Amino acid sequence: MSLLEIKNAKLKLDDKDILKGLSLSVSKGEVHAIMGPNGSGKSTLSYMLAGREGYELESGEVFLEGQSLSNMEADERARSGLFLAFQYPVELPGVGGMSFLREAVNSRRKFLGEEELDHLAFVKESRKVASKMFVKDEMLKRAVNVGFSGGEKKRFEILQMAMLKPKVSILDETDSGLDVDALKIVSDGVNAQRNDDNAIVVITHYQRLLDYIVPDFVHILSDGSIIKSGGPELALEVEKNGYAGLINAA
Amino acid sequence: MLHNVRDNYIISVKDHVSQFEEKSFRKLASNDFKSWPSPREETWRLSRLGVLSRKEITPIKPNFKKQISSVSKFKGSKIIRFVDGALREDLSSKLPPGSSLNILGEEDSLICFHKFKNSNLKNHPSTNVSFSCTPSIVKLTIEKDVKITDLFEIIYEGGDNNLSVHPALYIELKDNSSITIIERFNHLSSLIMPLQLVELKKNASMNSLKIFNDNQQSYNLSANCTFLSEKSNYNSFSLIKGGLFTRSETHAYLTGENCNLNLNGVYLSSKNQHHDLTTAIYHDVPNCTSKQIVRGVLGGKATGVFQGKVRVALDAQKTDGQQMSRAILLSENAIANAKPELEIYADDVICAHGATVGEIDDEQLFYLKSRGISEKNAKQILITAFLRDIINESVEKSIQNFVFEEAELALSEIISKEI
Ligand SMILES: Nc1ncnc2c1ncn2[C@@H]1O[C@H](COP(=O)(O)OP(=O)(O)OP(=O)(O)O)[C@@H](O)[C@H]1O
Ligand SMILES: [Mg+2]
Numbered sequence: 001m002s003l004l005e006i007k008n009a010k011l012k013l014d015d016k017d018i019l020k021g022l023s024l025s026v027s028k029g030e031v032h033a034i035m036g037p038n039g040s041g042k043s044t045l046s047y048m049l050a051g052r053e054g055y056e057l058e059s060g061e062v063f064l065e066g067q068s069l070s071n072m073e074a075d076e077r078a079r080s081g082l083f084l085a086f087q088y089p090v091e092l093p094g095v096g097g098m099s100f101l102r103e104a105v106n107s108r109r110k111f112l113g114e115e116e117l118d119h120l121a122f123v124k125e126s127r128k129v130a131s132k133m134f135v136k137d138e139m140l141k142r143a144v145n146v147g148f149s150g151g152e153k154k155r156f157e158i159l160q161m162a163m164l165k166p167k168v169s170i171l172d173e174t175d176s177g178l179d180v181d182a183l184k185i186v187s188d189g190v191n192a193q194r195n196d197d198n199a200i201v202v203i204t205h206y207q208r209l210l211d212y213i214v215p216d217f218v219h220i221l222s223d224g225s226i227i228k229s230g231g232p233e234l235a236l237e238v239e240k241n242g243y244a245g246l247i248n249a250a
Numbered sequence: 251m252l253h254n255v256r257d258n259y260i261i262s263v264k265d266h267v268s269q270f271e272e273k274s275f276r277k278l279a280s281n282d283f284k285s286w287p288s289p290r291e292e293t294w295r296l297s298r299l300g301v302l303s304r305k306e307i308t309p310i311k312p313n314f315k316k317q318i319s320s321v322s323k324f325k326g327s328k329i330i331r332f333v334d335g336a337l338r339e340d341l342s343s344k345l346p347p348g349s350s351l352n353i354l355g356e357e358d359s360l361i362c363f364h365k366f367k368n369s370n371l372k373n374h375p376s377t378n379v380s381f382s383c384t385p386s387i388v389k390l391t392i393e394k395d396v397k398i399t400d401l402f403e404i405i406y407e408g409g410d411n412n413l414s415v416h417p418a419l420y421i422e423l424k425d426n427s428s429i430t431i432i433e434r435f436n437h438l439s440s441l442i443m444p445l446q447l448v449e450l451k452k453n454a455s456m457n458s459l460k461i462f463n464d465n466q467q468s469y470n471l472s473a474n475c476t477f478l479s480e481k482s483n484y485n486s487f488s489l490i491k492g493g494l495f496t497r498s499e500t501h502a503y504l505t506g507e508n509c510n511l512n513l514n515g516v517y518l519s520s521k522n523q524h525h526d527l528t529t530a531i532y533h534d535v536p537n538c539t540s541k542q543i544v545r546g547v548l549g550g551k552a553t554g555v556f557q558g559k560v561r562v563a564l565d566a567q568k569t570d571g572q573q574m575s576r577a578i579l580l581s582e583n584a585i586a587n588a589k590p591e592l593e594i595y596a597d598d599v600i601c602a603h604g605a606t607v608g609e610i611d612d613e614q615l616f617y618l619k620s621r622g623i624s625e626k627n628a629k630q631i632l633i634t635a636f637l638r639d640i641i642n643e644s645v646e647k648s649i650q651n652f653v654f655e656e657a658e659l660a661l662s663e664i665i666s667k668e669i
Contacts, residue, residue, distance in 0.1 A: 092617065095632070
């Protein structure tokens with residue numbers, strides 16, 4: 001059984017067709033990369049999966065571990081093990097990083113039937129994860145994403161992923177805005193979480209990321225559907241020749 | 251002739267002052283109270299007093315034996331109590347050296363009256379009515395160079411159904427003095443008309459926190475007139491949560507160079523409450539700064555109003571004036587109005603303003619939900635943060651938690667009904 005199954009997804013935004021029959025099947029232990037031109041619908045796909053309001057499917061269906069997501073709101077999906085690392089993480093003035101993380105982690109733990117972490121246990125756990133991501137404690141004390149640099153925001157997204165231990169993670173351009181060292185740190189953070197029970201979908205424009213997070217499959221998303229799938233070599237082809245040849249061939 | 255009920259209160263105010271002699275400031279004031287402001291007057295358009303004119307209200311005669319019900323919220327604070335609008339020295343603390351409380355005599359009262367009448371609060375109903383009916387004008391003086399480290403807590407209570415109360419306080423901070431004053435309005439009266447005159451002399455500094463929490467049927471029409479001299483600093487925060495109709499109107503005159511004003515506020519409104527923060531800031535001289543952040547959270551059928559006038563006179567070059575207001579509506583039947591009004595005559599100034607009214611930001615809400623946090627919790631987190639943010643920015647660290655807890659009480663009332 002696939003961990004994540006997208007079946008012929010169609011979605012309109014403002015009466016405009018954005019996803020035009022997209023299918024994708026992701027199994028446990030796999031890493032999938034999605035590449036595609038600007039505006040092809042990658043972030044739309046990620047919002048649709050995460051359950052953002054206004055991004056409901058017109059037709060088609062999505063299953064997480066065999067369970068349909070169509071009647072689940074964003075928070076339920078997240079508690080069930082879906083995680084989206086945002087292309088543009090949202091600033092939350094006045095919301096402290098630590099209490100935000102704790103609320104999120106405990107929501108997920110409650111769902112899994114695990115005991116909620118008390119303040120002390122939580123601080124310990126988050127410090128441990130933060131140090132692996134080279135996120136300073138001081139950053140967790142600040143308001144979520146407020147005044148963070150582009151790279152810090154992305155790191156904080158992956159830190160959340162590490163804390164939440166999701167089944168399926170969708171990383172929307174987590175590499176953009178990262179310097180070389182940060183790219184390595186973030187990739188190491190992601191790789192550390194790969195296991196036989198979960199799966200990761202990385203959306204990226206750059207082959208470079210895929211040198212660090214090596215995918216099992218690469219998909220080309222163009223104009224709302226996947227026009228070609230292959231192995232890591234497909235990313236190299238895109239890097240070399242761009243999308244035009246692939247799109248014309250499709 | 252038909253009995254005109256609309257004149258009842260005016261008649262009872264005149265009755266009240268008839269005992270005083272002809273040249274008294276009370277007579278002068280009552281002569282100017284001819285009617286309630288009409289909704290055609292621009293500053294009263296959004297906060298109408300029509301209902302008030304049809305109520306049977308008379309000015310209170312203070313009961314100096316009345317039992318008090320509000321307790322102090324701060325250990326070790328210096329307490330000043332007003333009951334039924336009158337200073338109760340027997341229930342107030344002994345003040346620290348360099349500070350004093352006095353009841354003004356006729357002459358000084360007249361001076362205080364004229365200061366109000368020379369300001370743009372001259373036609374405010376509380377100016378005319380409270381100068382007519384106040385038991386006395388109380389003056390708090392902080393002497394030159396005195397830095398008061400004790401917290402001053404002024405508690406206003408008393409009043410009753412169908413009665414109006416009229417506390418009048420004149421605060422003077424002499425050169426280089428400083429103080430933090432918390433005022434809590436806990437009346438049980440139909441109508442409350444507090445007057446406050448604040449004068450900050452050279453290099454004086456005052457933190458002012460006002461919490462409006464009168465009972466659910468009351469109208470509070472507070473009128474505050476503040477004068478800032480050279481290098482003085484006035485940092486004021488108002489939390490409006492009580493009453494049926496609470497309007498806090500403050501006019502601040504920046505009359506000396508290099509002074510600094512913060513005039514922030516929050517209103518938390520539910521049911522059929524009407525809350526209004528009206529401010530006017532007059533930059534009359536160069537090199538001063540003023541900053542205003544106003545936030546509101548509304549549920550039920552509540553209405554909120556923020557009117558913020560900033561006038562920068564021709565000579566007031568290098569003025570820095572900032573104003574931001576934001577209201578969050580949690581119910582479809584709640585209404586918030588924001589009316590910034592900038593009159594800028596000088597050319598070398600930085601003035602910015604922004605006003606938004608709307609729902610909780612859906613991007614922020616989605617971000618929280620995408621982390622597994624339920625919609626209800628997510629909303630609560632965001633609104634709480636919205637208030638935390640401004641409270642931390644506006645009030646001294648030592649009282650931030652107190653203010654936040656005061657706000658949270660009203661907030662949970664709103665939230666429990668709406669989300
Ligand atoms: N609310 C909306 N209404 C109408 N069209 C929208 C709306 N939001 C996005 N779009 C359009 O949907 C298309 C897909 O956008 P999306 O953000 O999914 O692209 P993307 O593949 O993530 O692009 P990029 O690589 O630049 O991040 C774009 O053409 C965009 O303009
Ligand atoms: Mg995108």
